[in-house]
Amino acid sequence: MQRQAITIRDVAREAGVSVATVSRALNGHANVAEPVRRLVHEVAQRLRYSPHGAARSLSSRSTQTIGVVLPDLHGEFFSELIRGIGAGARARRRHMLLSSYHGDREQQAAALRAMRGRVDGLLVMSPFADQPGFLEENLPPLPTVLVNTQQAEVAWPAFEIDNHAGAVAMTNHLLSLGHRRIAFIAGPAHNYDARERLRGFREAIAAHPGAQGSEYEGEFDEASGHRAGRRILAGDARPDAVFAANDMMALGCLYAFAQAGVRVPQDIALAGFDDIPLARFVHPSLTTMRVSIAQLGGRAVERLLDQIETGADANGPVSASDADRQVMAPELVVRASCGGPEHPASGTEPRENTKA
């Protein structure tokens, strides 16, 4: 059974008016007589008419949709980002066209180009944006806001987590607890967040006379954290504290310590970054930097929609200034792994209702 799609012409015929009048009535234009407006609405409802999105977009030159181009959909970072963007879009009655691609440069270029004529603006997270020309060549002529993305030069408005400041804050926290020999488990070098966190760690160590930093490689996953933990224990000068560039690696490291009978925080302090849900549940609970990814997404979409609505949709690289690069500060969360309170209020603190 192929239901025949109802068009605006059907409504017009049935209501005995022109399609122009139907369009005006349904779009809430003022210049429609009240009885006509009512009639049209009544007929449209009876016929279960709903306008054809592509047709409407083409003639009105507006899609009521924002495009979201991400490098991946895996993991909590992206799910929180999408949730934040989705909430922001919904609040302002926009749809969301989601395009993930695999890490390949050409694939992302294609994804960006394919957005033309489908969306009114773009939210982009791209590992290739630091390659000169990449965005200029592939971004459709649309307002665009970047998220957690390093640009070749500041050209588009951008929102990002202040990874550098967060790493400085955490390092300083460890130093303030009296730790002097601090090991850092770094994330992958190709990752922007990872580089910024490493940079923050190095700066904070360098700024503190007497502090001594050491660095270990990691891949942002549990396994590499575990390997780093073992290497740390195998070294001859055991550090006072370990700062892992993200929580997953901190958990892997924690497990390596547990296996070796090294107690946290008594024998060695441990800290992570991200405040993933697990962080408060492990034993000891993990000191970390909390980043609000959903809020990052929400703010970015706000900014994008403002830009779309003011029509000042300067889309080229000329419009942005440094003022348009907004960083969001993470927050230090002290837990037991650095001598803070254990498992604060877990089990009593109400959490979000989760589906199933």
Next chain:
Amino acid sequence: MQRQAITIRDVAREAGVSVATVSRALNGHANVAEPVRRLVHEVAQRLRYSPHGAARSLSSRSTQTIGVVLPDLHGEFFSELIRGIGAGARARRRHMLLSSYHGDREQQAAALRAMRGRVDGLLVMSPFADQPGFLEENLPPLPTVLVNTQQAEVAWPAFEIDNHAGAVAMTNHLLSLGHRRIAFIAGPAHNYDARERLRGFREAIAAHPGAQGSEYEGEFDEASGHRAGRRILAGDARPDAVFAANDMMALGCLYAFAQAGVRVPQDIALAGFDDIPLARFVHPSLTTMRVSIAQLGGRAVERLLDQIETGADANGPVSASDADRQVMAPELVVRASCGGPEHPASGTEPRENTKA
């Protein structure tokens, strides 16, 4: 700087051919002379032309996009679902229009209607689908597949987790361990998954002579699990085992037991449902039913795309049969909370690379 959008006419003019030829060349139609094809591609590339999505959709009557309508974006269930759908869509070169709405019936109705002319098919998860007429009245005339959704009558193809079978399996597992008095912490009654899990528990208990079930209310969150745990301990006949309808409640319950000094599994066994990432990290690690949400989404999108491509896009409620209701069985994961191995391979088992 408002870059002027390049249209197919610009390419045609520049290449000295008609727009029809440009269209054919760019869409890979066979009937274009090779030199012409090359010229057109070259010009299009030089001009950085990309076709206007709405225009293309309107004239070709195809959007290369699937619509996804969900009740919420919160929590791991939805992020995994989106990830699975996204991977499936990408594999078959489709875009994904994501529309979440708040729990309200009218809002979902509007979200469904707004999909017309924007997508070629729909993936829908709806708590209102059990109300007769809701889908019939609001679904656009498009191929549609339902996900984890209870229909008034089987009318659309549907994919869902076999919550009933999972609950039966878990209850039988607890019985097989020798437990006879089993408490069940239920999820919210308005939730389909919750109802199915409860139904499975009751059936398995009823089928086992000598087994004795008791039921406690819960809301699928940690706090309600904690409350239920306290009530369970406060009762006079302490059960041998507790089966929580999801992991979050199991964790809350676990914490209540820990506070009361009740040991798991020595004093009481505990099991959950979902296998959330936390489940293997808590102490004791949690026995649970693993459900592959991403796979659920992936299969559903496969089915939808097949339907779209065969053009047999029967979209009305007549086409589906019971054969079109596919259930996916969850898998029992035995861990320490029921006497299984503690923290299996954690820290060594490589996990997915997570962004930051």
Next chain:
DNA sequence: CTGAAAGCGCTTACAG
């Protein structure tokens, strides 16, 4: 307040 008509940017029979 209302309608006829042009136009949005493509694709696709239809001729040739």
Next chain:
DNA sequence: CTGAAAGCGCTTACAG
């Protein structure tokens, strides 16, 4: 193999 033309389903100046 190629082009002129119609058409997809809307919106929006333009007249009246």
